[in-house]
Amino acid sequence: MPLIPTRDGHVLYAKQWGSGRPVVLIHGWPLSADSWDYHALQLADAGFRVIAYDRRGFGRSEQPFDGYDYDSLSDDLSDVMTATEAIDATIIGFSMGGGEVARFMSRHAGRHVQQCVLISSIVPYMLKTNDNPHGVEGNVFEQMSEALLADRPHFYGDFFKDFFGVGMLAKPVSEEYLQWTRSIAMQASLKATLACVKSFGTTDFRADLDAMTVPTLIIHGTEDITVPIDATARSTAKVIPNAVLKEYAGAAHGLFATHREKLAADLIEFLKS
Numbered sequence: 001m002p003l004i005p006t007r008d009g010h011v012l013y014a015k016q017w018g019s020g021r022p023v024v025l026i027h028g029w030p031l032s033a034d035s036w037d038y039h040a041l042q043l044a045d046a047g048f049r050v051i052a053y054d055r056r057g058f059g060r061s062e063q064p065f066d067g068y069d070y071d072s073l074s075d076d077l078s079d080v081m082t083a084t085e086a087i088d089a090t091i092i093g094f095s096m097g098g099g100e101v102a103r104f105m106s107r108h109a110g111r112h113v114q115q116c117v118l119i120s121s122i123v124p125y126m127l128k129t130n131d132n133p134h135g136v137e138g139n140v141f142e143q144m145s146e147a148l149l150a151d152r153p154h155f156y157g158d159f160f161k162d163f164f165g166v167g168m169l170a171k172p173v174s175e176e177y178l179q180w181t182r183s184i185a186m187q188a189s190l191k192a193t194l195a196c197v198k199s200f201g202t203t204d205f206r207a208d209l210d211a212m213t214v215p216t217l218i219i220h221g222t223e224d225i226t227v228p229i230d231a232t233a234r235s236t237a238k239v240i241p242n243a244v245l246k247e248y249a250g251a252a253h254g255l256f257a258t259h260r261e262k263l264a265a266d267l268i269e270f271l272k273s
Contacts, residue, residue, distance in 0.1 A: 004053065004083045006076055008067065013060035014053035014080060018044025021114075022086040023271065025052040026077065028095030028120070029196050030156075030185040032059025035094075035256065042264040048271060051084050055097075057192020059184070068195035070203050074103035081112060090271055092117040094256060095227060096200040099123060106211035116216040117267065120253050122227055124206045124236050134231040141201035145194050152190065156182045163226055165252030172258040209239045216243040217270045219263065221251025244270075 004012045015033060017040050025036040033040075033052035040050040054061040056076055057068060067073070077100050081089065089112055093101035098121025105113065128135030147155040160166075160181050164173045185193075218240075220233035229247070237245035246266060251259055 004080055006056070006079045008072075008075075010056060010062040010064050010067070012053050012056060012062070012076060012080060014051060014084070015040075016084060017041065017050045017052075018048055020047045020049050021271075022084065022089040023048045023050050024077070024081060024084075024086055024089055024091045025050060026091065026093040026097030026100050027052070027055065027058070028097055029200060030058065030188050030193050031181070032184050032187060034059065034184060035181070038260050039256065039264055039267065043267065043271070046268045046271070051080065051086060053080050055192075055196075057196070058188040060187075063189035063192060065191055068192055068199055070099050070103040070199055070205075071107060073100050073199070074107050076100075077104050078108050078111070087112045088114045090115040090117065092119065092267070093121060094119045095253065096122055096196060099200055099203060099205060102205040102208040102212065105214075106208040110211060110214060113214055115214055115270065116212060117219070117270065118216065118233070118236065119219045119263070120221065120224060120227055120255060121218070121232055121236070122200045123232060124209055124239070125204045126200060126227070126231065127202050127204075128231075132231070134228065134235070136201070136228070136231065138201075141197055144201075145197050148190070148193060148197070152193070153182065153186065156185050160185075160254075163252065164254040164258055165221075165223060172252070173254070177257065206239075209236065212240045212243075214242065215270075215273070216240050217266070218243055218245045219248065219255070219266065220245070221248045221253065221255050221259075223250050224253045226253035
């Protein structure tokens with residue numbers, strides 16, 4: 001079933017590989033399900049049925065004007081799980097996708113979910129406030145939106161270098177990989193791109209964590225400047241009772257590419273535990 005209808009009349013693109021217990025992969029901003037391909041292949045070969053879908057507004061999914069708040073996005077996840085009959089599933093969210101995981105667990109009572117995984121996730125709260133001192137200043141998200149409006153391709157040129165930890169000497173991914181990633185990002189609608197910056201930058205998931213009662217694996221890079229570890233993974237691990245935190249020393253945000261073999265091994269080990 002490559003096309004999945006949502007309850008509000010839109011269509012999401014999804015792909016299913018393999019057979020076995022279902023694993024749902026939720027991509028980060030501003031990418032698509034294709035960013036999961038390496039891990040989808042590894043998990044399918046390990047005996048799991050992998051479901052990866054493009055978030056509304058991104059990749060090959062429909063690009064509506066509305067529905068980019070996390071209530072709507074978690075409802076989309078619910079629609080995908082219903083359509084694919086994902087029962088006893090593991091749901092895995094990368095970066096922005098961690099928000100869908102947390103909101104689904106609270107809003108949909110963790111229906112049919114056996115395990116959760118948060119990778120480089122924005123949970124529990126990205127915005128710096130008086131009671132969230134390790135968060136990111138609000139003007140950072142405003143500046144991102146202004147830069148995207150002014151010249152989206154140029155913004156991605158610098159953004160993805162930080163995303164993968166590319167520097168003067170560090171070359172963890174190839175130039176061709178950077179080009180491919182930018183091309184995926186440009187498939188998204190401008191409306192979705194901007195609306196999701198607001199959603200992942202300002203949504204408070206701290207109350208949602210109470211619903212995350214299943215075994216949860218948290219993976220995050222210690223040198224992630226896109227989503228700082230102190231504001232996210234370390235804070236989340238202290239709250240979720242069944243959480244295991246694995247810190248990848250020296251890893252930047254896009255560790256699905258820079259540490260793909262290690263990540264695949266850790267995911268398979270957790271899924272089989």
